[in-house]
Amino acid sequence: MRYWSLLFLVTAVLVVAAFGVGAFDPSWWLPENVSLHGPLHIGAEVDHLFILILVITGLVFIGTQAALVWTLWRYPREFQPKATYQHGSQRLEVVWTIIPAAILVFIALYQLGAWTDIKFRSAQPKVPPIAEVTARQFQWLIRYPGPDGRIGTPDDLHTINDLHFVKNEPTVIHLKTRDVLHSFFLPAMRIKQDAVPGLTIPVWFDADRAGTYDLVCAELCGWGHYKMRGVVTVHETRRDFEEWASRALEEQNRSQLATIGGTVATASAATADAGGN
Amino acid sequence: MISSWIRRVGAAGLLLLGAGCGQLEGPLPLTYSTSIQAQESLADKPLLRATIQQRLTELFGPSPDVMRVPPGAPLPEGGARLAAFAILGDESAEARPRRVAFRTADGQDEPIRGGYAIYREQCMHCHGASGDGNGPTAPFLWPAPRDYRPGIYKFTSTAGSGPDSKPTRDDLRRTIRLGIANSSMPAFESLLTPNEIEQVIDYVMFLSMRGEVEGGLLFLAQDLEDADAETELSPEAVAEVAELVFERWRSAESNVLNPKVPRPEPTRESIERGRRLFLGEKGLQCYGCHGLDGKGNGESFIDYRSFVRAVFEGNPSREKILALKEEAEKANKKWGDDWGNPIRPGNLTTGQYKGGRRPIDIYWRIAKGINGTPMPVHLGSQLTSDEEVWDLVNFVLALPYQPDLLEDAQPVAPGEATAGVAIGSAGSAGH
Numbered sequence: 001m002r003y004w005s006l007l008f009l010v011t012a013v014l015v016v017a018a019f020g021v022g023a024f025d026p027s028w029w030l031p032e033n034v035s036l037h038g039p040l041h042i043g044a045e046v047d048h049l050f051i052l053i054l055v056i057t058g059l060v061f062i063g064t065q066a067a068l069v070w071t072l073w074r075y076p077r078e079f080q081p082k083a084t085y086q087h088g089s090q091r092l093e094v095v096w097t098i099i100p101a102a103i104l105v106f107i108a109l110y111q112l113g114a115w116t117d118i119k120f121r122s123a124q125p126k127v128p129p130i131a132e133v134t135a136r137q138f139q140w141l142i143r144y145p146g147p148d149g150r151i152g153t154p155d156d157l158h159t160i161n162d163l164h165f166v167k168n169e170p171t172v173i174h175l176k177t178r179d180v181l182h183s184f185f186l187p188a189m190r191i192k193q194d195a196v197p198g199l200t201i202p203v204w205f206d207a208d209r210a211g212t213y214d215l216v217c218a219e220l221c222g223w224g225h226y227k228m229r230g231v232v233t234v235h236e237t238r239r240d241f242e243e244w245a246s247r248a249l250e251e252q253n254r255s256q257l258a259t260i261g262g263t264v265a266t267a268s269a270a271t272a273d274a275g276g277n
Numbered sequence: 278m279i280s281s282w283i284r285r286v287g288a289a290g291l292l293l294l295g296a297g298c299g300q301l302e303g304p305l306p307l308t309y310s311t312s313i314q315a316q317e318s319l320a321d322k323p324l325l326r327a328t329i330q331q332r333l334t335e336l337f338g339p340s341p342d343v344m345r346v347p348p349g350a351p352l353p354e355g356g357a358r359l360a361a362f363a364i365l366g367d368e369s370a371e372a373r374p375r376r377v378a379f380r381t382a383d384g385q386d387e388p389i390r391g392g393y394a395i396y397r398e399q400c401m402h403c404h405g406a407s408g409d410g411n412g413p414t415a416p417f418l419w420p421a422p423r424d425y426r427p428g429i430y431k432f433t434s435t436a437g438s439g440p441d442s443k444p445t446r447d448d449l450r451r452t453i454r455l456g457i458a459n460s461s462m463p464a465f466e467s468l469l470t471p472n473e474i475e476q477v478i479d480y481v482m483f484l485s486m487r488g489e490v491e492g493g494l495l496f497l498a499q500d501l502e503d504a505d506a507e508t509e510l511s512p513e514a515v516a517e518v519a520e521l522v523f524e525r526w527r528s529a530e531s532n533v534l535n536p537k538v539p540r541p542e543p544t545r546e547s548i549e550r551g552r553r554l555f556l557g558e559k560g561l562q563c564y565g566c567h568g569l570d571g572k573g574n575g576e577s578f579i580d581y582r583s584f585v586r587a588v589f590e591g592n593p594s595r596e597k598i599l600a601l602k603e604e605a606e607k608a609n610k611k612w613g614d615d616w617g618n619p620i621r622p623g624n625l626t627t628g629q630y631k632g633g634r635r636p637i638d639i640y641w642r643i644a645k646g647i648n649g650t651p652m653p654v655h656l657g658s659q660l661t662s663d664e665e666v667w668d669l670v671n672f673v674l675a676l677p678y679q680p681d682l683l684e685d686a687q688p689v690a691p692g693e694a695t696a697g698v699a700i701g702s703a704g705s706a707g708h
Contacts, residue, residue: 138463139456152679158634160455160464223414224463227399231467250398255540255667257434257533 005072012065019058031187034213034234038206039081039170040125045114045192052110056103118191125170125204131163132174134194135182138224140215146246157249161230166241167210175201183219186232210236288512309407309487312495321496324503329494332515341406342456347519348487351527358476359483379419379472392480395473400463400481408484410616416593416701418461422560425481428490428522428651429615432457432590432632434641435532439615440489442648443529449478451633458629465659473648486522492539493518534656536663540636543671551672552682558688561659563669566611566622566651569686571676572626579605579612581621590617615649628677631685639670663667 022028030050035043075081117123132151134141137158147157151174165171175184177195185192189205207213213229235241311330321583321622338345346356362374378386396404403422423430432452444452453474454599456464457666465474483587494515501509541547555563555571565577574581579601587601605612613619615656623631632638632647644656644666660666676682 154674161467223417224461227463227468229467233284253633255536255640257535257637 001078002073005069005076008055008065008072008106009069012062012069016058016062019054032213033159033190034186034209034211035189036208036209037203038208039166040117040204040206042114042118042205043188046190049111049114050220053107056107110125121202123204123207124171124202127172128172129172129174129202130165132176133163133184134176134178134239135217135221135228136178137180137219137226138221138226140230146245146249147226157164157245157248157252159248161215161231163230164235164244165214165232166206166235166238167207170204170206172204177202180221181219182217184223184227185190185216185218186213187216188213188232194219207217209233209236279380304461306405309341310405310409310411312488312491318499322498322503324615325498325501328506328510329491329498332510332512332604333487333491334496336515336519337483339419341397343630344393344483346483347523349485349520349523351523352479352482356479356483357632358389358392358479360393361389361392365486375574376461389472389476392476392478392483393560394555395469395477395543396480399468399475403461408481408488419588419618420460421621424488424633425485426617427492427649428485428489428525429646431649432638433529433530433645433648434534434637434644436534437532438646438654439648441525442645443526445529445533446478449481450474453477455633457629457631459631460576482511482526486519489522490515490519493522534558536637536640536642536644536666538663538667540640540667540670543675546678547668547671548675548682551668551670551675552686553689554660554669555672558689558691559659559665561655564686565689567625568622569683569688571625571683573622575622578622579608579619584612584619611651614651622652624634625673625676626680627697629699634668636667638675639673640666641668 005065015058018028026032032046033043033047033230035045036047055083059061061063079094103258119219128145128149130144131149134143140163142159142161142163144157145151145176146158150157163173173184175193175195176199177197180197182195183192184195184203189207191203191205193201193203195201208240211234213232213234217225233244235244301334311326315319319329334347343357344354344359346359350356352359355365357365357377358379361377363377364374373644376388379389379390381387385595402412402414402426404410405415405422410422412422415422428440428443429447430442430444433448435445435448436444452462454464454466456462459636465477469477495517495647496511497509497514542642556569557564562577564571564575565574568574583601583604587597588648590654591597596625598617598619600614602617628634628640630638644654644663646652646654646659656663656666660669667672672682
């Protein structure tokens, strides 16, 4: 029955090959990273740690799978040696305890810098928060300071699921929740922070490319968790951001209708045959 | 089964099929629920019930999966955006459903999923297959999801009240895009494309019109006997009922209440005038429901304790709601909305506004009330001018930031002189 070992061999080879494809095909890999070259480069640190840990665990995986396959191949059922009793090998046990422990201690120490940069209050950029983000079941309520620069005043701009900030600027938000635990997750900026009832938590991030990205909830928060998705717009310049904010504020202060009704899109029926019912 | 049904269809105008077979495989075939009134008032009149059912099927199709758009229904594109597949025009034996497409700006035809498919995915679990607000997740929610069938929408911009004050497409669009604050209605702007939102609006209107026609027919039928079914509920009579419903929807866009003057600056004087209106100067009793402190605890409403007991303690049940209603009626207090669900008056100190926070949204809430709730029409009754509404709007928008506006407030008797009233300090911006 030694051929069973080939099944383990093929599985291990396929898993390693999948990562090999992933390294060359972006659609198999992590989401786009837009926090590489900005002032904070959080994304660069996070991806570096990810790759390092992937390489370490990958080498261990290949080694253990090789040992497993070799053992299955070398000692099949037909081999049938006579069993003998032995107490074990203290030297071997010490070796296989110390090596993983050393690796874990290394990772624990090596990641301290990244953790400090991302989570320690001492690393928080010295800029006023761009917005206060309050999670609730099931949306992100976002409140910008408005012209007076202070949050909590009548001129604040309120949006829902719509976060805006500026390219290459260290950006801080204050994160709150009105009900249960949520998690503020910007995959493209490699930042994730739980929102905890009763706490106001500063979160900082940046982006080196303008564009639109996802804001998602990364903590199962109830039946509508999947609906808790926002759009992040990174503006090219501060001026673009301010233009957007003043337009949004103008709409928020609307007291008369200019035009009434109207539709956005049109549909036309019947282009291709519907093949079957 | 679907194709055999198609062959039986006469010259009905337009028949639509639900979105692609693959997407339609559900655990159960979806059916429309029948109104509760049908079971009660027509319990012993099977022929009337069957006739109503048949007329509804002729007009709107037999099930959510197979829709028909009645002639004259005010839906854009003749209702083609309701589904992914459609048969257009008069039915003929060789007619086949065609894929509905959306013509993009650069002239490409992109197939659409159709309002029904999107509704099924995003809305149905609360609002139900018939739009009756009774989907599987509905019992867990307060405020209860909207039942579209009476054709009443709370947050509209059109004049009138109740089913006469239909939402414009823009009203529905805003509700879907931004959700409803302090309720379970989420914002869909980042979940759906603008084109998909338009499709959902079409489908909500379709369900609403179907429900209203059903309600109209039940109203007609309540005094009839089985023998009258053929004559009184003839296709022509039913088409007249449907036309009344369609006309109300059609007129919404031209019925919008647009303030004649824009909102004046929220000066201390304007806010103070609004404050006195709130406290009853012109006979408005805002404080009766919203409370003298603006926290939604007024004397005219059933007390908070009883409300919490009925709505939040233990498992939700119809009996507890009915007991609350009885308790409120005994004490001559308000308790719920036209759908029979318990509600609370808005807390005006939180800065959260269900129908939107733009001044014009607050204007509509005050000027024309909130349809289906105890919040009445004010413009044209106690309030006579746009300026007065704007004073109240300025007061309401200032209150969350100036909590001392209502400190130790007392009702103002109608007509009382305005001299010597303390003005809340305009600069105190609270959190």
